[in-house]
Structure formats: C-alpha cells, structure tokens
Amino acid sequence: MSPKVQALLLLVGLITFLAVYAEEELSEIEESERECVEEHKSCNWDDKQCCPKMSCHCSIGFTNCKCVKGPIRKIIEWIIGK
Numbered sequence: 001m002s003p004k005v006q007a008l009l010l011l012v013g014l015i016t017f018l019a020v021y022a023e024e025e026l027s028e029i030e031e032s033e034r035e036c037v038e039e040h041k042s043c044n045w046d047d048k049q050c051c052p053k054m055s056c057h058c059s060i061g062f063t064n065c066k067c068v069k070g071p072i073r074k075i076i077e078w079i080i081g082k
Contacts, residue, residue, distance in 0.1 A: 036052070038051060038067065041066065041067055042065060043067045050067035054070075
C-alpha cells in the first residue's frame with residue numbers, strides 16, 4: 001500500500017474518532033443546559049436551579065422565586081450593549 005493511501009486512511013480514521021468524541025461532548029453539554037432554568041423563570045434550591053451566571057431570588061417567605069442576573073452582570077451587559 002502506498003504511503004499516500006496509508007496517510008489518507010489514517011486521516012479518515014482520526015476524523016471519525018474526533019467526530020464521535022465531539023458528538024458525545026455536545027450531548028453532555030446540551031443535557032446540562034436543559035437542566036437549568038432561564039432568566040425570569042420559576043426556580044427553587046432543590047431541583048430547578050438557575051443557569052450559570054444567574055441566581056434564584058425569592059420574595060419574603062421563599063415564595064415566587066425567579067432566576068435573575070446579578071446587578072454587576074446587568075451593568076456590564078448594558079455597557080457592552082447586549
């Protein structure tokens with residue numbers, strides 16, 4: 001077998017391996033993202049936790065809990081223009 005064919009087979013094998021690994025990583029990320037609660041949605045401290053960079057703020061008596069961004073993050077996003 002010529003060196004060019006061997007190199008091509010090696011390259012195809014490597015790409016296939018990396019594609020399978022990337023799909024596994026993506027599915028893990030999607031699963032963790034689905035488990036979090038978006039901004040202004042209901043949350044609690046047990047099973048419905050807020051997405052990263054947000055926290056669960058509740059009214060007095062721990063009722064009506066919502067996910068919100070912190071004030072510093074809101075200011076930064078306002079300055080950046082997001």
